[in-house]
Amino acid sequence: MDIDLEFVKEIISSAFILAGVFFMLVASIGLLRLPDFYTRMSAITKGATLGMGMIVIGIGVYFNDTEIMLKILAILFFTLITSPVAAHAITRTAIYKKVPLWKKTDLKEFQNYLQKRELDKDEVEDQLQKNSKRL
Amino acid sequence: MNTFLIHFAIAAYAVTWAIGKLNWFDDSAAMTILVFLVAFTFLWLSSILYDRNYFRKIPKVLGLFFFFLKELIMANLKIAYDIITPRYFMNPSIIALPLKASTDLEISLLANMLTLTPGSLSVDVSEDRKELYVHLLYADDEKVESIKKELKDGFEKRILAITR
Numbered sequence: 001m002d003i004d005l006e007f008v009k010e011i012i013s014s015a016f017i018l019a020g021v022f023f024m025l026v027a028s029i030g031l032l033r034l035p036d037f038y039t040r041m042s043a044i045t046k047g048a049t050l051g052m053g054m055i056v057i058g059i060g061v062y063f064n065d066t067e068i069m070l071k072i073l074a075i076l077f078f079t080l081i082t083s084p085v086a087a088h089a090i091t092r093t094a095i096y097k098k099v100p101l102w103k104k105t106d107l108k109e110f111q112n113y114l115q116k117r118e119l120d121k122d123e124v125e126d127q128l129q130k131n132s133k134r135l
Numbered sequence: 136m137n138t139f140l141i142h143f144a145i146a147a148y149a150v151t152w153a154i155g156k157l158n159w160f161d162d163s164a165a166m167t168i169l170v171f172l173v174a175f176t177f178l179w180l181s182s183i184l185y186d187r188n189y190f191r192k193i194p195k196v197l198g199l200f201f202f203f204l205k206e207l208i209m210a211n212l213k214i215a216y217d218i219i220t221p222r223y224f225m226n227p228s229i230i231a232l233p234l235k236a237s238t239d240l241e242i243s244l245l246a247n248m249l250t251l252t253p254g255s256l257s258v259d260v261s262e263d264r265k266e267l268y269v270h271l272l273y274a275d276d277e278k279v280e281s282i283k284k285e286l287k288d289g290f291e292k293r294i295l296a297i298t299r
Binding site: 022023026027029030033034035038039041042043045046047049050060063064065066068069080081083084085087088091092095101102104105106107108110112113116 | 154163164165167168207208210211214215218219223225226227228229230231246247248250251252254255256257258259261262268270272274276
């Protein structure tokens with residue numbers, strides 16, 4: 001039997017791209033319908049990273065060229081490094097700015113941290129007032 | 136780490152040599168990856184003679200990588216199912232994960248990997264660097280301890296085995 005390699009390649013790459021698009025679509029639906037900021041953040045970072053990765057891999061399989069492969073590896077590497085850092089920075093800012101959490105969220109182990117934050121904030125405000133008086 | 140960089144450079148050089156010298160070598164990505172992997176495997180096997188530590192660590196790095204990929208896909212399927220079906224199965228919670236990792240590299244690797252995997256999002260590190268606050272999507276009250284154990288055994292242990 002004669003297998004058409006081009007055909008197999010195309011099927012594999014379209015499977016990758018379709019799976020990637022599916023994950024991206026689900027992530028964006030999640031962005032619209034999940035209950036609060038943090039769960040949305042959770043869904044969108046995972047979905048976007050995996051979806052983008054799969055789409056890019058699909059492109060790589062389709063072209064099967066060394067130069068393009070190197071670029072794709074670089075893209076994958078940098079997205080895997082940067083996207084969780086961005087998510088972490090945004091989430092932390094949200095906690096600082098007191099973006100409300102979903103009412104079902106269990107905060108038992110987080111109380112300490114929040115109280116400490118509160119104290120820190122008071123200290124900072126005191127300091128600022130003192131400074132302004134001095135000026 | 137140094138051994139890895141040197142091996143990487145030698146394997147990359149072997150690939151360019153193969154492209155130039157061998158006429159059966161077509162310029163496709165599959166061929167390039169194959170040649171690179173063969174060269175790298177031989178170098179890795181040779182390292183048993185002069186760098187035992189490196190010889191032991193490479194399989195662990197690969198193990199961590201595949202474990203990470205598996206967890207990434209599982210997390211996505213779980214969230215996708217929850218998003219598509221009309222009811223929420225979520226029970227979010229912010230937990231304090233006690234840290235054994237101490238250096239900047241270990242903590243940031245762990246936090247980043249957790250952000251990308253099982254329904255968790257790292258929020259902050261406590262000031263004394265003993266605890267990592269993680270926002271979990273699926274954390275029923277009675278299961279919190281087992282989830283913590285899973286995260287510690289799954290990721291932290293593997294990362295520490297590599298960095299220490």
